[in-house]
Amino acid sequence: MSSYNTSLWKMNRSHCPAYFDRISCWPPTETGIRRIIPCPVNIFPTANPNVYASLLCKNESRWEEKSHYELCIGCTTIDPLDGNKTDLFLIPSSFLITRKYFMTCANGLSVIFLIIGIFILLGNSRLRQYSRNILHVNIFLVFLIRSITQLIAEIFMDKGYFTHNVFQRTDICNRTTIYFKHHLVDCKLFVVFINYISSSVVHWFVFCEALYLYRLLRAKASKDQIRWYIITGWLAPLCLTIITYTTRFLLKKDLHSCWFEPSIYDWILHGPNVVLQIVIN
CATH class of the missing domain: 1.20.1070.10 (Rhodopsin 7-helix transmembrane proteins)
Incomplete structure (x- = not known):
């Protein structure tokens, strides 16, 4: 039993728990990983099937405050998973x-x-x-x-x-x-x-x-x-x-x-x- 609790404690330290943001359910995710899921069709019926929603599991094993459904509603943003794309130049x-x-x-x-x-x-x-x-x-x-x-x-x-x-x-x-x-x-x-x-x-x-x-x-x-x-x-x-x-x-x-x-x-x-x-x- 103690070994089970220890492994559960380690998992909690290295994962974000399952989470419901009132639109979608997000499964447990390792820290530092941005979880992507398909756009829920009941909420976004006209969404492109190739786009997705995303949510970042931060290093302190906590989800970021806001889920990202911008792509589901047709917003054009920089793909967070595409490492070849660079940020736009902004004057500090x-x-x-x-x-x-x-x-x-x-x-x-x-x-x-x-x-x-x-x-x-x-x-x-x-x-x-x-x-x-x-x-x-x-x-x-x-x-x-x-x-x-x-x-x-x-x-x-x-x-x-x-x-x-x-x-x-x-x-x-x-x-x-x-x-x-x-x-x-x-x-x-x-x-x-x-x-x-x-x-x-x-x-x-x-x-x-x-x-x-x-x-x-x-x-x-x-x-x-x-x-x-x-x-x-x-x-x-x-x-x-x-x-x-x-x-x-x-x-x-x-x-x-x-x-x-x-x-x-x-x-x-x-x-x-x-x-x-x-x-x-």
Whole structure:
């Protein structure tokens, strides 16, 4: 009798006991083994006969909390018995958090130092006399605005959307779907402004500054010419931005989204900048 109790005790330590989960009966299973059984036809009459339900016997001789009937109801999941299949690549959450902190700190420092640089150039009467410093102030200003918008995006946006416009739902297959509220005017306007500033950075740094230095070598630039540089630097990207997103709106492309995703219409905005970089270089 004692030998029987000993063998029973060893079996209990190395097996999960028989278990009923209110749908199926699971036989005793060795620890570390995922038991599979056919889908019960009385519960899932339309289930594919080639699929199965599964339940893992954990190392502490206890069944996992939830039986897996996803395949029985038509969900597509990675086969747990197929060793040749690899997990999908997912970016670790720790990396995303570190990136968020790094981008926030970097843009915050940029805002501080750019403000200091602008005050130095504008606060000194001698420095204000030089035309090139007026261009530098505008370049600092466009970089400052871009850093501020990126800072706002890092803090208040998630997956290209403001957090109050995003909500998630999990279906019976344990698949999480992200939904967006239809009222996305604020998000659209912010993304349009981000792209306008990004285009302005390239236009100012590559075109206006380079053209001014080139003309400075050929002939002395006057303050009247500086005025046209400033007008061109701010107005040209604005015109391209208006054309780009007016076209996107009139053609009813991605009206349900926030326009954060890349589109073929972005070439209207960024194409001239690419051409300018090639020509000037």
